[in-house]
Amino acid sequence: MAELSPAALTVWSAFLDRYEWEVTTEELFAVAAALRAAADQVVPPALEEEYNDRNQALPLKKMVEIRQKLNAIATELEAQ
Numbered sequence: 001m002a003e004l005s006p007a008a009l010t011v012w013s014a015f016l017d018r019y020e021w022e023v024t025t026e027e028l029f030a031v032a033a034a035l036r037a038a039a040d041q042v043v044p045p046a047l048e049e050e051y052n053d054r055n056q057a058l059p060l061k062k063m064v065e066i067r068q069k070l071n072a073i074a075t076e077l078e079a080q
C-alpha cells in the first residue's frame with residue numbers, strides 16, 4: 001500500500017476500525033465512491049463547473065475546496 005495523506009489515512013483507519021475482516025479492493029473502491037457521493041452533495045459537479053468558469057463567490061469557493069479535498073482522498077484510496 002502506498003503512503004496515504006493524513007486525511008486519506010483517517011478515512012481508511014475509520015473504515016478498518018469498524019470492520020474486523022481483511023478489506024478487499026472492491027470495498028476500498030466502495031469507500032472512495034461514498035466519498036465522491038458526499039463531495040457531489042457539497043457541490044454538484046455543475047456548480048463546480050460554474051465556479052471554474054466565472055462565479056468565484058467566496059461561499060462557493062469554500063464548497064468547491066471541500067469537494068476537491070474529498071475527491072482527492074477518494075483518488076488516493078482507489079490507487080491502493
